[in-house]
Amino acid sequence: MIGFLGDLQGNQGTDWELLGGFTAFAVIEIFIGIILSKKMPGKKFKKAFGWFVLIMGFYIIVKEIFIQQEEVITMEKNQAEEYCVVTSDVELGETFWNNQYNANTTSWDLGQVSPPIKDYVDQLTNKDLRILIPGCGNSYEADYLLQKGFTNITLIDIAPTLVRQLQQKFINNLNIKIIQTDFFTHDGEYDLILEQTFFCAINPLQRKDYVVKMKAILATNGKLVGVLFDKEFEQQGPPFGGCQWQYTPLFENDFNLKTFEPCHNSFAKRQGTELFINLVKK
Ligand SMILES: C[S@@+](CC[C@H](N)C(=O)[O-])C[C@H]1O[C@@H](n2cnc3c(N)ncnc32)[C@H](O)[C@@H]1O
Numbered sequence: 001m002i003g004f005l006g007d008l009q010g011n012q013g014t015d016w017e018l019l020g021g022f023t024a025f026a027v028i029e030i031f032i033g034i035i036l037s038k039k040m041p042g043k044k045f046k047k048a049f050g051w052f053v054l055i056m057g058f059y060i061i062v063k064e065i066f067i068q069q070e071e072v073i074t075m076e077k078n079q080a081e082e083y084c085v086v087t088s089d090v091e092l093g094e095t096f097w098n099n100q101y102n103a104n105t106t107s108w109d110l111g112q113v114s115p116p117i118k119d120y121v122d123q124l125t126n127k128d129l130r131i132l133i134p135g136c137g138n139s140y141e142a143d144y145l146l147q148k149g150f151t152n153i154t155l156i157d158i159a160p161t162l163v164r165q166l167q168q169k170f171i172n173n174l175n176i177k178i179i180q181t182d183f184f185t186h187d188g189e190y191d192l193i194l195e196q197t198f199f200c201a202i203n204p205l206q207r208k209d210y211v212v213k214m215k216a217i218l219a220t221n222g223k224l225v226g227v228l229f230d231k232e233f234e235q236q237g238p239p240f241g242g243c244q245w246q247y248t249p250l251f252e253n254d255f256n257l258k259t260f261e262p263c264h265n266s267f268a269k270r271q272g273t274e275l276f277i278n279l280v281k282k
Pocket of ligand 1: 157196
């Protein structure tokens with residue numbers, strides 16, 4: 001009654017459906033009560049009613065604590081997914097990327113191997129792993145792999161200017177293959193693919209294609225390892241950001257998410273803004 005009067009005073013309007021349902025339920029309960037009180041002795045009836053109230057109270061408490069908590073989590077997840085949705089109206093092809101290298105607008109370039117990838121590489125023992133670095137850029141990771149004795153490295157980038165520079169840099173090195181192509185058209189088979197600011201460089205609409213392609217070119221038990229941004233960017237990308245709740249649904253059907261967590265050893269300027277991933281092909 002108090003709630004109903006509150007509705008009348010406030011500006012939320014009255015939920016007539018709820019009110020009608022509640023009133024009908026109360027009337028039915030009165031009739032059931034009358035029938036039962038005629039059939040059951042008063043003492044027994046009071047006891048049964050007491051149990052009924054107790055069980056209902058217990059059910060409501062459990063529902064409020066557990067079921068509503070689940071609803072809050074789902075709501076937060078949906079909000080986060082909405083928050084993370086990003087799109088691009090820029091054509092991110094060969095010309096776009098080549099222009100960046102020609103104009104030297106490569107602010108993503110760390111100038112050194114990405115520390116989380118370095119630490120990951122340090123614990124690898126099989127130097128003959130077939131390793132791919134897509135969207136490799138200046139690829140300090142490749143320098144590091146060579147320094148560590150790895151023998152089967154493939155670099156892919158779409159930008160011809162950059163690829164020419166890399167071909168010069170690694171000339172006559174038989175342990176490294178450099179391909180100028182669109183990653184999405186590439187075929188091959190790899191044991192390990194290293195992700196370093198490539199995922200964030202593609203149009204977000206291609207993210208599912210990225211996952212499908214990664215799976216297709218990884219060997220059985222092959223791994224996709226590296227870092228993904230764990231932040232949104234104010235300006236339109238690239239880079240395009242996101243968060244774990246957005247990424248995991250993309251990957252979880254095709255990969256076992258061995259590690260998917262905040263990165264603890266990021267490059268100084270990226271501290272707290274990266275996720276480290278170690279995803280094993282299913
Ligand atoms: C943000 S940069 C990162 C470069 C490098 N991984 C780094 O961290 O310094 C993205 C790179 O991906 C390349 N790229 C973008 N789209 C590509 C595609 N579809 N196929 C291959 N390379 C691509 C660009 O040319 C660029 O070198």
